Amino acid sequence: MAVKQEYLSKNQQIVLNIIEKAKGPLKAYSILYNVQKKGIKAPLQVYRALEKLIKIGKIHKIESKNAFIACNNSDCEISNATAFSICDNCEKVKEIKNLKLSKYLTNFEDNSGMKYKKYNLEFFGLCKNCKLKQ
Template sequence: MTTPMLTKNQSLVFDVLTKAEGPLSAYTILDKLRDHGFRAPLQVYRALDKLLEYGVVHRLESINSFVVCAHPNEDCHSHGLVAFAICESCGQVIEFHDHEVDHRLMDWLKSQKFKAEKSTIEIRGHCAGCAA
């Protein structure tokens, strides 16, 4: 999917996420955008839906938050499964991809005749800096 021009709201949400150090919840984004006229959660969620669809933002299911894709120039929908390591101390997220894991999971799913559509791989723990 090629990313179309972002609308005003989409840009605002995307900018907030880009400037953030780590993942943000929808309501945190909302608060950061009140000065720009945002009043309701739906304004955020609608923008996020599109950004997710375009593949420029990821949703972290285990912490109900959103983060910009770490591979700005590629299409995240194309490079298979995405995995995240989420630090529970500092909140930082490391995004990575592994074709082996990818294949292995896909093979298994195929053996079960399961048609995969969306995937979530999230590891929570402590990053190098925080584990000390």
């Protein structure tokens, strides 16, 4: 399987680095504050980098949180099939890697005659840790 070679620009690399180092999803303005020492000064610089990184599948947006997380799944260069588990208590987010699930959803067809190119699934609940503490 050929891996598409992607060149990252300076800003894109800076933004990717901080997202990859983070333990969880980061918000755009939190990224901004954290990269100001690296010369990125304006929201738009961050948003432009995010847009590109999403497009090439290096990161994903957690829609319910308006936050961005590094892709943890070598399969999704294309980023067209994403699933996450989100803890309602500690807010921990994990990308779900499950071949059965992704096959099921990728091949899903309903009666609308629409063939889907992309999906995003967000599961909510309590993670193992938080379940014990309750």
